[in-house]
Amino acid sequence: PCVEALMETLHGRVLELASTPCGSEVLRTCVRCLPSPTYNFILKELEGRGAQAARHAYAHKVLCTIFETAPLGHAAVLVAEVIGCCESTVDLCKNRFGSRVFATLWASAHRRDHLALLLGVEISQEVDDCWLT
Known part of the structure:
Protein backbone atom coordinates (compact mmCIF):
# COMPACT_ATOMS: atom_id res chain seq x y z
CA PRO A 1 0.00 0.00 0.00
CA CYS A 2 2.79 2.48 0.86
CA VAL A 3 4.64 1.82 -2.40
CA GLU A 4 1.42 2.22 -4.38
CA ALA A 5 0.71 5.54 -2.65
CA LEU A 6 4.24 6.74 -3.37
CA GLY A 12 2.98 12.77 -13.66
CA ARG A 13 5.78 14.57 -11.83
CA VAL A 14 8.86 12.69 -13.07
CA LEU A 15 10.27 15.53 -15.19
CA GLU A 16 9.84 18.00 -12.35
CA LEU A 17 11.40 15.62 -9.81
CA ALA A 18 14.29 14.61 -12.07
CA SER A 19 15.40 18.23 -12.25
CA THR A 20 15.93 18.61 -8.49
CA PRO A 21 18.57 17.06 -6.21
CA CYS A 22 16.11 15.40 -3.81
CA GLY A 23 13.58 14.47 -6.47
CA SER A 24 16.17 12.79 -8.66
CA GLU A 25 17.38 10.80 -5.66
CA VAL A 26 13.83 9.61 -4.95
CA LEU A 27 13.46 8.48 -8.57
CA ARG A 28 16.84 6.73 -8.49
CA THR A 29 15.89 4.90 -5.30
CA CYS A 30 12.64 3.72 -6.91
CA ILE A 42 9.36 6.78 -14.78
CA LEU A 43 10.87 5.57 -18.05
CA LYS A 44 7.69 6.42 -19.95
CA GLU A 45 7.57 9.95 -18.56
CA LEU A 46 11.21 10.54 -19.50
CA GLU A 47 10.64 9.32 -23.08
CA GLY A 48 10.82 12.21 -25.50
CA ARG A 49 13.15 14.06 -23.14
CA GLY A 50 16.04 11.57 -22.97
CA ALA A 51 18.58 13.73 -24.79
CA GLN A 52 17.65 16.75 -22.68
CA ALA A 53 17.76 14.75 -19.42
CA ALA A 54 21.20 13.36 -20.31
CA ARG A 55 22.62 16.88 -20.26
CA HIS A 56 20.97 17.98 -17.01
CA ALA A 57 22.82 18.20 -13.69
CA TYR A 58 20.35 15.97 -11.80
CA ALA A 59 18.27 14.22 -14.44
CA HIS A 60 21.39 12.59 -15.92
CA LYS A 61 21.78 10.66 -12.66
CA VAL A 62 18.30 9.21 -13.06
CA LEU A 63 19.18 8.06 -16.59
CA CYS A 64 22.45 6.51 -15.38
CA THR A 65 20.59 4.54 -12.72
CA ILE A 66 18.02 3.39 -15.27
CA PHE A 67 20.73 2.27 -17.71
CA GLU A 68 22.59 0.45 -14.93
CA THR A 69 19.61 -1.42 -13.52
CA ALA A 70 16.69 -1.68 -15.95
CA PRO A 71 16.19 -5.07 -17.58
CA LEU A 72 17.50 -5.44 -21.11
CA GLY A 73 15.21 -3.69 -23.59
CA HIS A 74 13.11 -1.76 -21.06
CA ALA A 75 15.02 1.46 -21.64
CA ALA A 76 15.55 0.99 -25.39
CA CYS A 93 30.33 13.24 -24.85
CA LYS A 94 31.48 16.87 -24.77
CA TRP A 106 28.97 1.90 -22.55
CA ALA A 107 29.87 0.17 -19.29
CA SER A 108 26.46 -1.39 -18.80
CA ALA A 109 25.79 -2.32 -22.44
CA HIS A 110 24.93 -5.98 -22.51
CA ARG A 111 26.31 -6.17 -25.99
CA ARG A 112 28.66 -3.47 -27.19
CA ASP A 113 27.98 -4.43 -30.78
CA HIS A 114 24.35 -3.43 -30.21
CA LEU A 115 25.46 -0.04 -28.89
CA ALA A 116 27.78 0.32 -31.88
CA LEU A 117 24.87 -0.51 -34.18
CA LEU A 118 22.78 2.25 -32.58
CA LEU A 119 25.69 4.63 -33.05
CA GLY A 120 26.15 3.53 -36.65
CA VAL A 121 29.83 2.77 -36.13
CA GLU A 122 32.10 -0.22 -35.99
CA ILE A 123 34.04 -0.59 -32.77
CA SER A 124 37.37 -2.34 -33.03
CA GLN A 125 38.61 -4.61 -30.26
CA GLU A 126 41.45 -2.16 -29.56
CA VAL A 127 38.99 0.65 -28.84
CA ASP A 128 36.90 -1.64 -26.67
CA ASP A 129 39.97 -2.80 -24.73
CA CYS A 130 41.17 0.78 -24.32
CA TRP A 131 37.82 1.91 -22.95
CA LEU A 132 37.72 -0.86 -20.37
CA THR A 133 41.15 -0.09 -18.90
Whole structure:
Protein backbone atom coordinates (compact mmCIF):
# COMPACT_ATOMS: atom_id res chain seq x y z
CA PRO A 1 0.00 0.00 0.00
CA CYS A 2 2.79 2.48 0.86
CA VAL A 3 4.64 1.82 -2.40
CA GLU A 4 1.42 2.22 -4.38
CA ALA A 5 0.71 5.54 -2.65
CA LEU A 6 4.24 6.74 -3.37
CA MET A 7 4.02 5.75 -7.04
CA GLU A 8 0.67 7.50 -7.30
CA THR A 9 2.24 10.67 -5.88
CA LEU A 10 5.21 10.52 -8.27
CA HIS A 11 3.11 9.74 -11.34
CA GLY A 12 2.98 12.77 -13.66
CA ARG A 13 5.78 14.57 -11.83
CA VAL A 14 8.86 12.69 -13.07
CA LEU A 15 10.27 15.53 -15.19
CA GLU A 16 9.84 18.00 -12.35
CA LEU A 17 11.40 15.62 -9.81
CA ALA A 18 14.29 14.61 -12.07
CA SER A 19 15.40 18.23 -12.25
CA THR A 20 15.93 18.61 -8.49
CA PRO A 21 18.57 17.06 -6.21
CA CYS A 22 16.11 15.40 -3.81
CA GLY A 23 13.58 14.47 -6.47
CA SER A 24 16.17 12.79 -8.66
CA GLU A 25 17.38 10.80 -5.66
CA VAL A 26 13.83 9.61 -4.95
CA LEU A 27 13.46 8.48 -8.57
CA ARG A 28 16.84 6.73 -8.49
CA THR A 29 15.89 4.90 -5.30
CA CYS A 30 12.64 3.72 -6.91
CA VAL A 31 14.53 2.39 -9.92
CA ARG A 32 17.13 0.66 -7.74
CA CYS A 33 14.75 -0.87 -5.20
CA LEU A 34 11.46 -1.63 -6.93
CA PRO A 35 10.61 -4.20 -9.60
CA SER A 36 10.63 -2.79 -13.13
CA PRO A 37 6.85 -2.96 -13.69
CA THR A 38 6.41 -0.70 -10.64
CA TYR A 39 8.76 2.04 -11.85
CA ASN A 40 8.11 1.68 -15.59
CA PHE A 41 6.11 4.93 -15.57
CA ILE A 42 9.36 6.78 -14.78
CA LEU A 43 10.87 5.57 -18.05
CA LYS A 44 7.69 6.42 -19.95
CA GLU A 45 7.57 9.95 -18.56
CA LEU A 46 11.21 10.54 -19.50
CA GLU A 47 10.64 9.32 -23.08
CA GLY A 48 10.82 12.21 -25.50
CA ARG A 49 13.15 14.06 -23.14
CA GLY A 50 16.04 11.57 -22.97
CA ALA A 51 18.58 13.73 -24.79
CA GLN A 52 17.65 16.75 -22.68
CA ALA A 53 17.76 14.75 -19.42
CA ALA A 54 21.20 13.36 -20.31
CA ARG A 55 22.62 16.88 -20.26
CA HIS A 56 20.97 17.98 -17.01
CA ALA A 57 22.82 18.20 -13.69
CA TYR A 58 20.35 15.97 -11.80
CA ALA A 59 18.27 14.22 -14.44
CA HIS A 60 21.39 12.59 -15.92
CA LYS A 61 21.78 10.66 -12.66
CA VAL A 62 18.30 9.21 -13.06
CA LEU A 63 19.18 8.06 -16.59
CA CYS A 64 22.45 6.51 -15.38
CA THR A 65 20.59 4.54 -12.72
CA ILE A 66 18.02 3.39 -15.27
CA PHE A 67 20.73 2.27 -17.71
CA GLU A 68 22.59 0.45 -14.93
CA THR A 69 19.61 -1.42 -13.52
CA ALA A 70 16.69 -1.68 -15.95
CA PRO A 71 16.19 -5.07 -17.58
CA LEU A 72 17.50 -5.44 -21.11
CA GLY A 73 15.21 -3.69 -23.59
CA HIS A 74 13.11 -1.76 -21.06
CA ALA A 75 15.02 1.46 -21.64
CA ALA A 76 15.55 0.99 -25.39
CA VAL A 77 13.59 4.12 -26.33
CA LEU A 78 15.59 6.25 -23.89
CA VAL A 79 18.86 4.76 -25.11
CA ALA A 80 17.95 5.58 -28.71
CA GLU A 81 16.99 9.14 -27.73
CA VAL A 82 20.19 9.72 -25.81
CA ILE A 83 22.46 8.34 -28.49
CA GLY A 84 20.49 9.71 -31.43
CA CYS A 85 23.16 9.72 -34.10
CA CYS A 86 26.94 10.03 -34.24
CA GLU A 87 26.83 13.83 -34.29
CA SER A 88 24.64 14.02 -31.21
CA THR A 89 26.80 11.41 -29.47
CA VAL A 90 29.89 13.55 -29.98
CA ASP A 91 27.96 16.50 -28.55
CA LEU A 92 26.78 14.30 -25.68
CA CYS A 93 30.33 13.24 -24.85
CA LYS A 94 31.48 16.87 -24.77
CA ASN A 95 28.84 17.70 -22.18
CA ARG A 96 29.86 17.31 -18.54
CA PHE A 97 26.77 15.30 -17.61
CA GLY A 98 26.18 13.70 -20.99
CA SER A 99 29.62 12.13 -20.92
CA ARG A 100 28.69 10.37 -17.68
CA VAL A 101 25.52 9.02 -19.24
CA PHE A 102 27.43 7.77 -22.27
CA ALA A 103 30.07 6.14 -20.04
CA THR A 104 27.30 4.41 -18.08
CA LEU A 105 25.67 3.22 -21.29
CA TRP A 106 28.97 1.90 -22.55
CA ALA A 107 29.87 0.17 -19.29
CA SER A 108 26.46 -1.39 -18.80
CA ALA A 109 25.79 -2.32 -22.44
CA HIS A 110 24.93 -5.98 -22.51
CA ARG A 111 26.31 -6.17 -25.99
CA ARG A 112 28.66 -3.47 -27.19
CA ASP A 113 27.98 -4.43 -30.78
CA HIS A 114 24.35 -3.43 -30.21
CA LEU A 115 25.46 -0.04 -28.89
CA ALA A 116 27.78 0.32 -31.88
CA LEU A 117 24.87 -0.51 -34.18
CA LEU A 118 22.78 2.25 -32.58
CA LEU A 119 25.69 4.63 -33.05
CA GLY A 120 26.15 3.53 -36.65
CA VAL A 121 29.83 2.77 -36.13
CA GLU A 122 32.10 -0.22 -35.99
CA ILE A 123 34.04 -0.59 -32.77
CA SER A 124 37.37 -2.34 -33.03
CA GLN A 125 38.61 -4.61 -30.26
CA GLU A 126 41.45 -2.16 -29.56
CA VAL A 127 38.99 0.65 -28.84
CA ASP A 128 36.90 -1.64 -26.67
CA ASP A 129 39.97 -2.80 -24.73
CA CYS A 130 41.17 0.78 -24.32
CA TRP A 131 37.82 1.91 -22.95
CA LEU A 132 37.72 -0.86 -20.37
CA THR A 133 41.15 -0.09 -18.90
